[in-house]
Amino acid sequence: MQLRHYAYDLNSGIGIYSARILSMVISVASYKGGVGKTTTSIHLAAYFQTLAPTLLLDGDLNRSSLRWAEPGKLPFQVVDHRQAAMHIHRYQHVIVDTQARPDEQDMKVLAGSCDLLVLPCTPDAISLQVLGDTAAALRKIGASNYRILLTVVPPRPNRDGEEARQYLTSSGMPVFRTGIRRLVAFQRAALEGVTVAEIDRKNLGWADYLQAGEEILSASRSVAA
Ligand SMILES: Nc1ncnc2c1ncn2[C@@H]1O[C@H](COP(=O)(O)OP(=O)(O)OP(=O)(O)O)[C@@H](O)[C@H]1O
Numbered sequence: 715m716q717l718r719h720y721a722y723d724l725n726s727g728i729g730i731y732s733a734r735i736l737s738m739v740i741s742v743a744s745y746k747g748g749v750g751k752t753t754t755s756i757h758l759a760a761y762f763q764t765l766a767p768t769l770l771l772d773g774d775l776n777r778s779s780l781r782w783a784e785p786g787k788l789p790f791q792v793v794d795h796r797q798a799a800m801h802i803h804r805y806q807h808v809i810v811d812t813q814a815r816p817d818e819q820d821m822k823v824l825a826g827s828c829d830l831l832v833l834p835c836t837p838d839a840i841s842l843q844v845l846g847d848t849a850a851a852l853r854k855i856g857a858s859n860y861r862i863l864l865t866v867v868p869p870r871p872n873r874d875g876e877e878a879r880q881y882l883t884s885s886g887m888p889v890f891r892t893g894i895r896r897l898v899a900f901q902r903a904a905l906e907g908v909t910v911a912e913i914d915r916k917n918l919g920w921a922d923y924l925q926a927g928e929e930i931l932s933a934s935r936s937v938a939a
């Protein structure tokens with residue numbers, strides 16, 4: 715059995731959801747822009763769609779997820795988050811792409827209205843610094859349902875990804891074991907309105923998001939057990 719409750723906060727424009735066991739609501743957020751929120755939302759939605767009907771809510775004013783979906787080639791539905799109430803009952807999993815620079819109140823609503831807050835972060839000094847502020851804000855509101863996903867990780871011998879991971883884990887922050895590698899295929903996928911699996915013959919980018927999705931699933935299973 716799955717239960718889902720939905721409410722919409724007219725003031726903040728943020729949907730408030732709660733879901734029971736294996737019906738996941740995942741919000742993708744960050745204080746910093748351009749760190750891969752939309753790319754992550756699209757590919758997590760594609761992963762969860764392989765398991766059960768999944769809806770991607772575009773909560774960003776720039777409508778990047780909706781634009782990605784415009785050619786009609788994605789394997790899941792994307793709607794404006796303000797239309798959520800009309801659609802949500804038909805889906806088991808919901809991914810929310812949010813806009814950058816949420817204020818503290820937004821963050822509180824976001825963290826309180828999802829099962830998991832995924833925080834994409836690129837492995838560079840500025841992003842890590844901003845992420846530190848995000849984690850501090852989350853700690854202040856007592857939220858612990860978040861996990862950091864390193865994105866746009868440059869290939870070896872560059873060690874930025876490993877160093878960022880070490881820094882985050884030594885600071886006690888929850889980090890996905892998987893990082894998402896830097897691939898031009900992600901940019902082409904956005905332009906063509908498809909997932910990276912359709913572009914990258916070696917399937918490396920998709921494999922990264924597949925692993926991230928599986929990490930989410932196994933963590934949620936162990937919570938549910
Ligand atoms: N793994 C990756 N490898 C290479 N490029 C990437 C990767 N992930 C994202 N990008 C590119 O980085 C840019 C920013 O990504 P994206 O739009 O997903 O970030 P965002 O956090 O949603 O940005 P915004 O704050 O503007 O909403 C885009 O050009 C995207 O194609």
Ligand SMILES: [Mg+2]
Nearest residue numbers: 751752774778
């Ligand atoms: Mg975006």
